[in-house]
Amino acid sequence: MFDSLIQFVRAQYRTNDFIPLHAPVFLGHERDYVVETIESTFVSSVGAFVDRFERDIASYTGSPRAVATVNGTAALHVALLLAGVKPGDLVVTQSLTFVATCNAIAYCNAEPVFVDVDRQTLGMSPKALEVWLENNAHLDSEGFCRYKVTGQAVRACLPMHTFGHPVELDELMEVCARWGLVLVEDAAESLGSLYKGRHTGCFGRLGTLSFNGNKIITTGGGGMILSNEELGARAKYLTTTAKQPHPFEYVHDELGYNYRLPNINAALGCAQLEQLEHFICSKRELASSYAQALKGSDLQFVTEPEGCRSNYWLNAVICDNKTQRDELLKATNDSGVMTRPIWRLMNHLPLYANCLRGDLSNSEWLSARIVNLPSSVVPEIRG
Numbered sequence: 504m505f506d507s508l509i510q511f512v513r514a515q516y517r518t519n520d521f522i523p524l525h526a527p528v529f530l531g532h533e534r535d536y537v538v539e540t541i542e543s544t545f546v547s548s549v550g551a552f553v554d555r556f557e558r559d560i561a562s563y564t565g566s567p568r569a570v571a572t573v574n575g576t577a578a579l580h581v582a583l584l585l586a587g588v589k590p591g592d593l594v595v596t597q598s599l600t601f602v603a604t605c606n607a608i609a610y611c612n613a614e615p616v617f618v619d620v621d622r623q624t625l626g627m628s629p630k631a632l633e634v635w636l637e638n639n640a641h642l643d644s645e646g647f648c649r650y651k652v653t654g655q656a657v658r659a660c661l662p663m664h665t666f667g668h669p670v671e672l673d674e675l676m677e678v679c680a681r682w683g684l685v686l687v688e689d690a691a692e693s694l695g696s697l698y699k700g701r702h703t704g705c706f707g708r709l710g711t712l713s714f715n716g717n718k719i720i721t722t723g724g725g726g727m728i729l730s731n732e733e734l735g736a737r738a739k740y741l742t743t744t745a746k747q748p749h750p751f752e753y754v755h756d757e758l759g760y761n762y763r764l765p766n767i768n769a770a771l772g773c774a775q776l777e778q779l780e781h782f783i784c785s786k787r788e789l790a791s792s793y794a795q796a797l798k799g800s801d802l803q804f805v806t807e808p809e810g811c812r813s814n815y816w817l818n819a820v821i822c823d824n825k826t827q828r829d830e831l832l833k834a835t836n837d838s839g840v841m842t843r844p845i846w847r848l849m850n851h852l853p854l855y856a857n858c859l860r861g862d863l864s865n866s867e868w869l870s871a872r873i874v875n876l877p878s879s880v881v882p883e884i885r886g
């Protein structure tokens with residue numbers, strides 16, 4: 504039933520072997536830069552490539568400051584701490600996300616609140632955020648947003664740019680400003696994605712990226728915090744075990760974290776970043792071929808929201824129903840073409856089952872229907 508799709512994918516990657524969902528490609532200076540770190544002996548937490556990677560990411564994204572971390576989850580954890588999230592606070596997020604988004608909230612001893620996503624962007628719906636706040640929150644005499652029932656502070660809002668497709672940032676910023684919520688963007692999947700010409704992750708007070716092996720560029724494992732200069736300096740300090748600068752003494756004056764990105768990983772990142780625009784070009788061309796191939800079929804290909812440039816990190820289709828979704832997953836995986844369903848909703852995980860939530864109809868609808876298709880860069884298409 505899905506033979507033509509399977510043949511189409513095989514034709515793109517020109518192989519009869521197993522096709523992964525997303526594999527990294529190393530076509531540039533990766534080997535040279537990594538060898539350079541080994542020869543210099545600077546393979547660990549300090550080194551020239553860490554500084555360069557931070558500068559290069561800041562310049563690419565337009566963020567005033569970028570601070571490298573050991574992974575995207577650590578970046579999110581520290582970003583939330585810097586957003587002022589404290590134990591017992593509430594942080595509004597989407598239930599249609601990867602578990603790291605919620606885990607970072609839990610690491611702060613805060614609690615996630617789940618609101619619905621839009622069917623177009625697959626990310627947080629500004630309307631759903633507004634409705635939840637109107638029904639459940641109020642501004643106290645000092646202008647802080649509080650949950651009506653318990654008085655807990657509703658401190659921050661954490662949307663995620665699903666598969667690289669930007670959420671409706673203007674509208675979300677407007678709701679957050681009106682309710683005094685700090686906007687933090689989980690841009691783990693959206694490096695290279697633009698909303699109205701500006702890079703995702705740079706609209707909120709803080710944004711975070713991931714360079715895990717399955718992302719559009721990889722450092723093996725790694726992440727980045729995007730922020731202004733002042734918060735960036737705090738991020739650097741907190742992720743470096745809260746160590747005060749000193750020529751030789753070890754002075755740590757608050758609880759810090761060893762969340763630094765090793766230089767050897769940053770070397771890989773610098774080489775990958777040099778190729779990012781080529782990767783995006785390849786992925787956008789692949790996405791457009793998928794859209795063409797699926798035209799007229801009953802699988803709806805997910806395209807970038809209006810006014811955005813998506814990096815098309817992971818291509819996705821929306822099936823008619825769950826039965827069709829399961830058939831598609833079985834047929835493709837049985838044929839050695841890797842596909843995956845979208846994540847289980849966070850409110851269906853035991854860990855987060857009792858969290859506060861609004862109406863999640865779109866999240867439920869999408870989670871029963873979305874399948875990710877192979878999306879690795881096709882080396883031959885490099886822009």
Ligand SMILES: Cc1ncc(COP(=O)(O)O)c(C=O)c1O
Nearest residue numbers: 574575576601603604691713715
């Ligand atoms: C939406 C989202 N948030 C956070 C993360 C966490 O990133 P990392 O795996 O680098 O910790 C990922 C990816 O892994 C992700 O997809």
